[in-house]
Amino acid sequence: MPHPHLDHWRWNPVRGQYEPVPQQHPRGRGEISASEVFRHNTLLLLGATGFVGKVLLAMILDRFPELPHLVIQVRRKKAVSGEHRFFSEVLGSPPLRPAVEKLGVEHIRRRVTIVEGDLSEPFCGLSAQQLSRLEGKVDAVVNTAGLVEFNPPLNESLLTNVYGVQHLIELVKLLNAKLVHISTCYVAGKKNGRIPEDTPIVGYYPQRQDPEDHRFDVHRELAWCENFIRETLRHSAEEAAGSSGKVRLSREVREELRRGGTERAGSWGWINTYTYTKSMGEQLLARTPGLQYCIVRPAIVESALRFPFPGWNEGLTTSAPLVLMGGAGVKNWPVRRDGPLEIIPVDLVATGILIATASTLCGSHPRVYHLATADDNPVMLPRLVAFLGMNARYKHKHKKTGSRLANLWKAYVDTRVVSVEEMQARQKRLRAGLGFYHAVLNLLKSLLGPRLVDPYLRGLRITRRQIRQQEQTVEQFLPFMVHNSFIFETGNIRNTYKRLTDEDCQRLRWDPENVDWADYWVNVHTKGIEKWIRPAFAKQGRTAEGVPLSSA
Numbered sequence: 001m002p003h004p005h006l007d008h009w010r011w012n013p014v015r016g017q018y019e020p021v022p023q024q025h026p027r028g029r030g031e032i033s034a035s036e037v038f039r040h041n042t043l044l045l046l047g048a049t050g051f052v053g054k055v056l057l058a059m060i061l062d063r064f065p066e067l068p069h070l071v072i073q074v075r076r077k078k079a080v081s082g083e084h085r086f087f088s089e090v091l092g093s094p095p096l097r098p099a100v101e102k103l104g105v106e107h108i109r110r111r112v113t114i115v116e117g118d119l120s121e122p123f124c125g126l127s128a129q130q131l132s133r134l135e136g137k138v139d140a141v142v143n144t145a146g147l148v149e150f151n152p153p154l155n156e157s158l159l160t161n162v163y164g165v166q167h168l169i170e171l172v173k174l175l176n177a178k179l180v181h182i183s184t185c186y187v188a189g190k191k192n193g194r195i196p197e198d199t200p201i202v203g204y205y206p207q208r209q210d211p212e213d214h215r216f217d218v219h220r221e222l223a224w225c226e227n228f229i230r231e232t233l234r235h236s237a238e239e240a241a242g243s244s245g246k247v248r249l250s251r252e253v254r255e256e257l258r259r260g261g262t263e264r265a266g267s268w269g270w271i272n273t274y275t276y277t278k279s280m281g282e283q284l285l286a287r288t289p290g291l292q293y294c295i296v297r298p299a300i301v302e303s304a305l306r307f308p309f310p311g312w313n314e315g316l317t318t319s320a321p322l323v324l325m326g327g328a329g330v331k332n333w334p335v336r337r338d339g340p341l342e343i344i345p346v347d348l349v350a351t352g353i354l355i356a357t358a359s360t361l362c363g364s365h366p367r368v369y370h371l372a373t374a375d376d377n378p379v380m381l382p383r384l385v386a387f388l389g390m391n392a393r394y395k396h397k398h399k400k401t402g403s404r405l406a407n408l409w410k411a412y413v414d415t416r417v418v419s420v421e422e423m424q425a426r427q428k429r430l431r432a433g434l435g436f437y438h439a440v441l442n443l444l445k446s447l448l449g450p451r452l453v454d455p456y457l458r459g460l461r462i463t464r465r466q467i468r469q470q471e472q473t474v475e476q477f478l479p480f481m482v483h484n485s486f487i488f489e490t491g492n493i494r495n496t497y498k499r500l501t502d503e504d505c506q507r508l509r510w511d512p513e514n515v516d517w518a519d520y521w522v523n524v525h526t527k528g529i530e531k532w533i534r535p536a537f538a539k540q541g542r543t544a545e546g547v548p549l550s551s552a
Contacts, residue, residue: 031499034358034508039066041361044138044177046073046119046168047145049085051314052182052301054095056144056350058308061099061108063354063507071138073117073124082116094532095308119145119164124171131174140178140361142353143168146281150272150476153254154261155229157277162222165281169288179285179293180357185342185370185488187279187297189269190479194375195488197368201286201295204279206269216268218283225264232256271479286367294360298349299372299488300480303528305345305520306509311528312346315536319343321473323529326388327395329410330470332418332426333385334478339485340378344371344512345520351508352493358504359496366496372488376513379521381481382417387521389415420482427471434464 043060047053060067074082074090091100091108100108115134117125126134147160165181172179188195189206205216236253249257258273265276285293302319304312313320319341352371359365373379396411418426438460445453480486490512497510 030501032358032362032496032504033501034354034504035064035066035501037358037361038064039068041067041139042069042071042137043067043357044071044073044134044141044175046117046124046141046143047182048072049074049090050144052298052346052349052353053144054090054093054314055304055308055312055346056142056353057090058095058099059347059350059354061096061103061111062308068111069113070111071113071115071134073115073126075118075125076116083114086112086114093314095304095312095314098308119143119167120159122167122170123174124164124167126171131171135175138175138177140180140357141168141172141175142180142182142357144182144353146182146278148274150274151258151262152273153249153257154225154264154273155257157261157273158222158225158229161274161277162280162284165284169284169291172291172293173288178360179291180353180360181282181285181293181295182353183278183282183295183297184275185297185299185372185486186271186275187282188486188488189275189279190271190484192485193487195370195486197366197370197489197492201282201367204283218280218287221280225261228260228264229257232260271484272476292360292363294356294365294367294369296353296356296369296371297488298352299342299344299370299374299486301346301349302343303345303525304347305515305524307347307350310524311531313525313528313532316533319525320529320533322477323388323391323526324534325470325473326415327391327526327530329392329396329406331389331392331410331413331415332423333388333415333481334418334420334423334474335381335385335481336485337382337417338380340374340380340487341384341480342372342374342486342488343379344373345515348373348510348512351510355493355496355500355508355510359499366492369492369496370488370490371493372490373512373515374487375490376494377515377517378487379517383517384521385415385417387518387526390522391526420478423474430467434460434467 038060045053045057045060048057057070057072060070072086074086076082077085087105090096091105115126115130117123117130119125123131145160145164147157149157168179168181185195187204188199191206200211202218203211203214203216208216232253233249236250261273261276265271265273268276270276270279282295285291285295300318302313304310349371352369356365356369392415393411396407399407438457441453441457441460445457493510497505497508500508
């Protein structure tokens with residue numbers, strides 16, 4: 001059945017299901033001309049080495065040749081300069097290759113200035129000389145940088161997502177520029193139902209009942225975090241300075257900082273440390289007098305739909321562990337039967353950022369843009385489980401390696417939607433069975449000697465580690481798959497899109513309502529992960545079957 005909040009659906013008798021009605025491509029009203037805006041303004045882009053940043057940069061170069069000058073901040077990596085990293089790692093990456101082939105490296109070199117810096121340093125690490133050259137010459141700063149790990153040690157999350165925002169504010173004020181800051185829809189925290197875009201930012205926390213509730217103050221909260229980190233380090237004998245000057249911590253201290261951040265975030269109602277610190281960063285922006293800014297909040301960012309080519313993906317994006325686990329044969333998935341998963345292709349995110357940037361430069365814009373799809377075209381969680389099953393069946397029917405019996409089982413046993421309780425009971429039985437197997441192998445080892453039995457014990461250790469990593473991955477996804485059901489309202493991006501010229505509507509297509517999720521998930525997203533993500537893990541000696549979650 002269609003989601004109750006949507007009305008543009010129709011029944012498809014062939015497929016036997018409701019489907020969204022394709023929407024007509026809108027005619028722009030012409031109130032905003034993005035091409036003219038970018039013709040007369042200079043942008044400073046932070047985070048161009050990341051997944052979203054590369055696609056955004058490629059789209060700027062490809063779609064807006066009018067933009068005369070683009071400044072890009074790139075962090076030095078040990079002995080490799082920021083400029084060298086840009087021309088080798090960024091321009092040499094798959095999403096930039098079409099732009100490089102079309103425009104040529106020398107053309108890009110003339111349009112682009114590389115500045116070296118780091119978001120974790122004052123003024124984002126730009127030198128006094130660089131600041132002097134850019135002052136008064138940058139019209140908007142677009143920040144896509146940030147730490148996207150779900151539950152890192154608290155000090156690491158603060159470094160980029162909170163202190164980095166403080167440094168960003170310093171930079172923007174010095175340059176007298178406007179700011180487009182990329183955050184996440186999930187700053188909303190543990191919620192259900194529709195999430196509006198106009199919720200007050202200052203003083204927000206997910207359990208807040210009304211605007212008169214002033215319990216959360218970002219500066220008090222930051223002081224609590226800093227005190228917790230100091231106390232944790234003070235009680236540790238493991239603290240030592242590394243060669244980079246940053247503190248090198250033992251595993252135990254890192255875990256304590258991780259636990260403290262996770263628990264503190266949960267006490268206020270946030271899902272994890274990432275969303276907690278991203279909300280703190282937003283609140284620092286909103287409390288800054290005179291700052292001209294907008295906040296762009298994407299949902300879960302996934303493989304490219306169309307640009308730079310279908311399926312482009314990089315790093316461990318949010319659903320990649322689930323897709324890899326499904327492809328490896330995981331059959332039981334704990335998901336809600338009545339909720340969507342808020343996902344959005346990366347090229348729609350880049351499109352939304354450029355629309356928001358053009359609007360911000362025009363001086364008439366909302367404070368917050370949600371970039372999501374469930375408001376127009378939800379993909380329900382049970383359908384995603386079915387898509388995972390389709391991928392596993394196809395893969396193992398044609399697999400030539402591994403156990404033939406295991407491949408047959410993975411090809412013909414259907415995936416199932418299960419409850420959390422069913423999943424936990426199955427995990428308990430599996431652990432008991434593996435424990436029994438371990439005891440038997442140890443007994444055989446005492447009778448037959450280690451030479452014959454040790455290979456089986458090593459295999460058992462690998463299996464246990466993979467299963468534990470799978471369990472941890474699913475556990476971190478439960479807030480998105482079971483505990484909460486989000487629908488992020490996207491009226492601001494739709495309304496701004498309608499204000500563009502017809503030409504801009506062709507360059508910047510915002511049309512999530514037309515995404516065919518079955519085709520996207522099976523033929524675009526899954527294949528993209530298999531092509532771009534799985535080989536990267538193989539190079540690192542990591543297996544997809546037990547891949548741990550590391551990013552959002």
